[in-house]
Amino acid sequence: MENMKYKKHTKKGKRKHKGLPIYRKVGYSFVAVYAVTAVVLLSFLGGTDMLPGLYLGALGIVLLILGVLTVVMQQWKLTSVIADVICTVLAAACIAGCVYIDKMDSTIRDVATVSASKDVIGVYVMDEDPAQKLADVADYQFGIASAIDRTNTDKALDEIQTAIGKEPSVSEYGDVFALLDGVKSGETGVIVVNSAYISTASEAENYAWAEEGLREIASFTYESADGGSQTATSQPEADSSSFIMYLSGIDTYGSVSTRSRSDVNILAVVNTETKNILLLSTPRDYYISYSVTGGAKDKLTHAGIYGIDASIDALEQLYDVDVNYYLRVNFSGFIDIINALGGVDVNSDYDFTAGGTEFHKELNHLNGEEALSFARERHSFKDGDFQRGRNQMEVIRAVIQKAASSSLLTNYMSVMNAVAGSFETNMSQEEIADLVKMQLSDMAGWNITSYTAEGQVSSAETYSMPGQRLSVVIPNESSVEEAKGMIRDVLEGTAQ
Numbered sequence: 001m002e003n004m005k006y007k008k009h010t011k012k013g014k015r016k017h018k019g020l021p022i023y024r025k026v027g028y029s030f031v032a033v034y035a036v037t038a039v040v041l042l043s044f045l046g047g048t049d050m051l052p053g054l055y056l057g058a059l060g061i062v063l064l065i066l067g068v069l070t071v072v073m074q075q076w077k078l079t080s081v082i083a084d085v086i087c088t089v090l091a092a093a094c095i096a097g098c099v100y101i102d103k104m105d106s107t108i109r110d111v112a113t114v115s116a117s118k119d120v121i122g123v124y125v126m127d128e129d130p131a132q133k134l135a136d137v138a139d140y141q142f143g144i145a146s147a148i149d150r151t152n153t154d155k156a157l158d159e160i161q162t163a164i165g166k167e168p169s170v171s172e173y174g175d176v177f178a179l180l181d182g183v184k185s186g187e188t189g190v191i192v193v194n195s196a197y198i199s200t201a202s203e204a205e206n207y208a209w210a211e212e213g214l215r216e217i218a219s220f221t222y223e224s225a226d227g228g229s230q231t232a233t234s235q236p237e238a239d240s241s242s243f244i245m246y247l248s249g250i251d252t253y254g255s256v257s258t259r260s261r262s263d264v265n266i267l268a269v270v271n272t273e274t275k276n277i278l279l280l281s282t283p284r285d286y287y288i289s290y291s292v293t294g295g296a297k298d299k300l301t302h303a304g305i306y307g308i309d310a311s312i313d314a315l316e317q318l319y320d321v322d323v324n325y326y327l328r329v330n331f332s333g334f335i336d337i338i339n340a341l342g343g344v345d346v347n348s349d350y351d352f353t354a355g356g357t358e359f360h361k362e363l364n365h366l367n368g369e370e371a372l373s374f375a376r377e378r379h380s381f382k383d384g385d386f387q388r389g390r391n392q393m394e395v396i397r398a399v400i401q402k403a404a405s406s407s408l409l410t411n412y413m414s415v416m417n418a419v420a421g422s423f424e425t426n427m428s429q430e431e432i433a434d435l436v437k438m439q440l441s442d443m444a445g446w447n448i449t450s451y452t453a454e455g456q457v458s459s460a461e462t463y464s465m466p467g468q469r470l471s472v473v474i475p476n477e478s479s480v481e482e483a484k485g486m487i488r489d490v491l492e493g494t495a496q
Contacts, residue, residue: 333422
């Protein structure tokens with residue numbers, strides 16, 4: 001009898017220590033996976049230093065509450081299954097969040113990494129020439145401009161010699177115009193020259209043919225012979241709530257670090273305390289002097305040939321300011337970003353046609369290629385370059401508006417891919433993070449004002465293209481003074 005009681009007692013004991021039901025064991029595994037992904041997500045967010053502490057704490061509390069809720073739901077078999085599904089969804093969301101944050105962080109790091117500027121040496125023949133590659137011009141007479149980027153030109157000639165298997169026969173010309181005359185007349189069959197000077201020379205009335213009349217059959221990219229210094233900006237004071245950023249749009253495709261003319265020259269004057277932004281556009285043909293020219297006058301756009309430092313220096317001297325940062329984008333980056341956003345909506349002041357696209361007065365939905373044509377056109381307007389400046393700022397406004405909409409979220413990865421390698425800025429990753437954190441903290445709206453400096457269209461000889469009269473814009477001094485006052489008002493926080 002006693003043995004029977006003992007056996008019963010033993011069986012009860014076994015039942016008592018049987019352990020957790022299988023559905024709970026599985027459920028707690030799901031909860032554990034979710035907890036790990038939630039911790040990783042919070043770590044990623046904390047590492048970017050972009051999310052305000054209040055937001056990060058609130059998110060942590062929400063994730064903790066969801067975790068506790070799923071633990072409680074594991075107590076019953078039916079709700080345990082539901083909790084497993086919830087944990088799976090939450091874990092997937094946390095993983096996706098980590099991927100998105102990592103992509104944003106790497107993109108900002110890429111944008112904030114300044115590369116040494118590069119020069120592209122192009123090999124050109126006349127468009128009607130049958131040659132398609134270097135091997136086809138092995139027996140041609142080569143032409144070079146002896147005074148233009150000779151260091152990199154000689155490097156290119158060495159590579160050409162290797163490619164064609166013999167030393168090329170070379171004729172030297174004094175400047176790019178003599179070089180162009182030589183290839184057009186047939187005196188030389190192929191020319192080797194820094195590509196930035198082809199587009200610049202085409203501004204001269206008798207050399208407009210160069211832009212379309214030449215065809216590139218090869219190119220070589222080298223770090224700029226002068227080292228490509230890009231450190232001319234001065235950092236704002238530590239306690240300052242305002243800064244000036246130079247927005248430069250260069251007229252090239254491919255690498256954003258390629259030195260070229262700057263077609264877009266906008267100073268963004270920002271006051272983070274008053275939430276005022278002034279977009280000041282300066283016509284590309286503004287006829288001014290800067291340090292590189294030694295006092296001689298040149299077009300603002302030509303400063304880009306000497307590097308972004310020269311462009312910054314030109315604007316600093318013109319408006320008597322210190323530029324703190326720059327952000328540069330080229331044609332291909334401009335197109336990719338707008339296409340990634342799904343296009344932009346811009347308002348046009350006129351009906352006109354450019355680049356094969358008809359633009360209508362008022363609202364136009366444009367893809368990247370169309371937006372580039374809209375921003376570059378000037379011949380369709382009575383005030384030419386001034387209207388182009390206004391159109392450029394309208395495109396910037398449209399991009400900001402689209403990026404602030406749900407389009408950025410729905411096209412997030414494609415936008416990040418487009419931004420990486422298309423933009424370049426000397427604003428550090430930490431400074432960008434501080435701006436993002438500040439905006440998330442107060443979510444305040446911004447007052448954006450646009451202004452275009454005025455002037456008188458004329459023609460004159462320039463430092464970069466001596467011996468030729470090019471179209472220039474003589475600055476209107478009263479307009480420049482008005483711009484200075486607007487800059488001062490924003491910086492000092494007195495702008496209305």
